[in-house]
Amino acid sequence: MSSTKVITGKVRFSYAHVFEPNAIQEGQKEKYSVSILIPKTDKATIAKVEKAIEAAKQEGKGKWNGKIPVVLKLPLRDGDAERPDDEAYEGCMFLNANSVRKPAIVDADLEPIMDKDEFYSGCYGRAAINFYGYSSSGNKGVAVGLNNLQKLEDGERLSGGGSTAAEDFGSDDDLLG
Numbered sequence: 001m002s003s004t005k006v007i008t009g010k011v012r013f014s015y016a017h018v019f020e021p022n023a024i025q026e027g028q029k030e031k032y033s034v035s036i037l038i039p040k041t042d043k044a045t046i047a048k049v050e051k052a053i054e055a056a057k058q059e060g061k062g063k064w065n066g067k068i069p070v071v072l073k074l075p076l077r078d079g080d081a082e083r084p085d086d087e088a089y090e091g092c093m094f095l096n097a098n099s100v101r102k103p104a105i106v107d108a109d110l111e112p113i114m115d116k117d118e119f120y121s122g123c124y125g126r127a128a129i130n131f132y133g134y135s136s137s138g139n140k141g142v143a144v145g146l147n148n149l150q151k152l153e154d155g156e157r158l159s160g161g162g163s164t165a166a167e168d169f170g171s172d173d174d175l176l177g
Contacts, residue, residue: 053131
């Protein structure tokens with residue numbers, strides 16, 4: 001296995017765009033993407049990610065004129081520091097992984113998940129990811145490629161602040177005034 005490839009421990013998925021590619025900004029290339037929330041208590045996964053980032057830095061030297069730049073954008077970020085208002089990120093490190101290729105998505109028994117309601121932002125599982133150096137438009141850093149995803153268990157859905165149909169229509173209070 002490449003030293004830049006990581007299979008995570010149990011993580012939580014957020015901003016899951018894994019069935020259809022999505023462009024983050026108008027005019028950008030559409031990609032499959034997911035934000036991977038790693039509990040800070042999962043020292044093993046964090047250590048594997050840090051080791052893979054270091055390997056990607058070494059492999060990336062060729063893109064950076066043979067040396068690691070002083071200013072380098074790194075993918076592993078602190079949810080408490082960068083997303084203090086989002087309780088899903090509390091106590092977690094996170095990284096964003098993406099790919100132009102659709103990731104394979106399987107359940108705990110390695111059976112393919114085809115139903116978009118089965119794999120969603122908020123569920124828990126493992127991710128197969130790889131790290132690589134990039135140099136683009138003057139920016140240099142280490143990015144995360146999304147390979148495959150495995151759902152292990154359900155979790156509370158993370159929505160973009162919207163309400164569910166049950167929340168909107170489940171009360172009889174609004175019927176006929």
